[in-house]
Every structure is written in C-alpha cells, then in structure tokens.
Amino acid sequence: MYESEFRPTHVTPRHAVPAWAETGRDQERPSAWLDPLLPVRVIDRRGDWCRVECSNGWTAWVDGRPLVSVPDEPPAAGIPLGRTSDPRPLLARVEQVVGDYRRALEELMAGRTDDAAFRAGTRGARVGVLVDGDEVWLFDAEHDRWCYCDGPALATFAAAAEPSACDPTVSRRPTQQGGGP
Numbered sequence: 001m002y003e004s005e006f007r008p009t010h011v012t013p014r015h016a017v018p019a020w021a022e023t024g025r026d027q028e029r030p031s032a033w034l035d036p037l038l039p040v041r042v043i044d045r046r047g048d049w050c051r052v053e054c055s056n057g058w059t060a061w062v063d064g065r066p067l068v069s070v071p072d073e074p075p076a077a078g079i080p081l082g083r084t085s086d087p088r089p090l091l092a093r094v095e096q097v098v099g100d101y102r103r104a105l106e107e108l109m110a111g112r113t114d115d116a117a118f119r120a121g122t123r124g125a126r127v128g129v130l131v132d133g134d135e136v137w138l139f140d141a142e143h144d145r146w147c148y149c150d151g152p153a154l155a156t157f158a159a160a161a162e163p164s165a166c167d168p169t170v171s172r173r174p175t176q177q178g179g180g181p
Contacts (some may be wrong), residue, residue: 003010009069013036013067016035018062019062045064087147090140134151
C-alpha cells in the first residue's frame with residue numbers, strides 16, 4: 001500500500017543494494033536488489049544492518065553502511081541560506097537529462113531503435129530530484145552530491161559519516177545527528 005506521508009530518511013548509493021528478508025547474510029542470495037538512488041526510510045537498526053521501508057510499504061534488511069542520509073531539516077536549519085548558489089543551472093541539467101531520456105525512450109517505443117542502442121544512448125545519465133512544495137532536493141551528478149533548494153538558494157548536503165554499530169540498550173529508532181537522520 002502506498003503511503004502518502006512517506007518521508008525518506010536515506011537513499012541507496014549509486015549502485016544497486018542487496019536486500020534480505022532477515023538480518024545477516026545467512027541466506028545464500030539476497031531476496032531482492034534495491035535500485036540505485038532509491039529513497040528509503042530506516043525503521044530499525046541492528047549493528048550495521050538496517051530494516052528499510054520503500055515508498056510502496058515493502059520492507060527488507062540491508063547493509064546500512066552505504067546508505068546516504070537525507071536530513072529531516074535542510075542544512076543549517078534555521079539559518080538563512082546564502083544566496084550565492086544559483087539552482088537554475090542544476091535544474092536545467094535535470095531538464096536536459098530527463099528530456100534526452102524521454103526522447104531515447106520514444107525512439108525505443110516507436111521501434112526506431114533497439115534495446116542495445118537505448119542502453120548505449122542513456123548510459124551515464126544520472127539525475128535525481130524530489131520536489132516537496134517550495135523545497136527541492138537535486139542530485140548533482142557532476143559532483144556526486146545532493147543539494148537542497150528553498151527557492152533562490154542552493155546548499156550542498158553530504159552525509160558526515162557512515163552509521164556505527166548500535167548499542168543494543170539504545171532505542172533502535174533512527175535518530176537525528178548533526179542535522180541528518
């Protein structure tokens with residue numbers, strides 16, 4: 001069931017992530033693979049293992065170390081962002097890549113190209129965008145980072161550190177540390 005209030009706490013890295021029904025790699029093969037840059041919500045943690053929920057409600061266990069934190073609040077929450085970074089070039093890049101992808105897909109769907117040509121023509125295309133009212137998160141593929149924009153201001157956000165092993169006596173709910181979940 002799709003949850004309209006789904007708010008991701010992390011995104012998967014730029015490579016697919018193996019997922020298991022249970023913690024540990026006792027199973028020979030993962031149950032599934034999570035797509036690159038997939039928004040997920042961490043709902044439980046056991047050491048480096050994280051139980052994640054996807055926007056469609058599906059849950060699985062993954063190695064949480066490569067997950068990238070998405071903050072609940074923008075970088076430096078409460079402090080006005082500097083107005084020196086212009087979001088328009090990054091938004092133009094998103095439009096260009098999505099437009100190129102759409103044109104390549106149209107060619108494939110119309111039968112004017114084949115799967116191999118489609119894959120070759122879209123290889124290297126990387127964008128990410130999440131629009132939430134007047135706020136937007138943009139993936140800057142050139143610099144391999146996520147940026148937050150609240151209108152005319154653009155600020156870079158990067159995860160400060162990988163998750164550490166949890167103390168079993170501490171709540172397993174994700175916590176906010178240093179401006180991120």
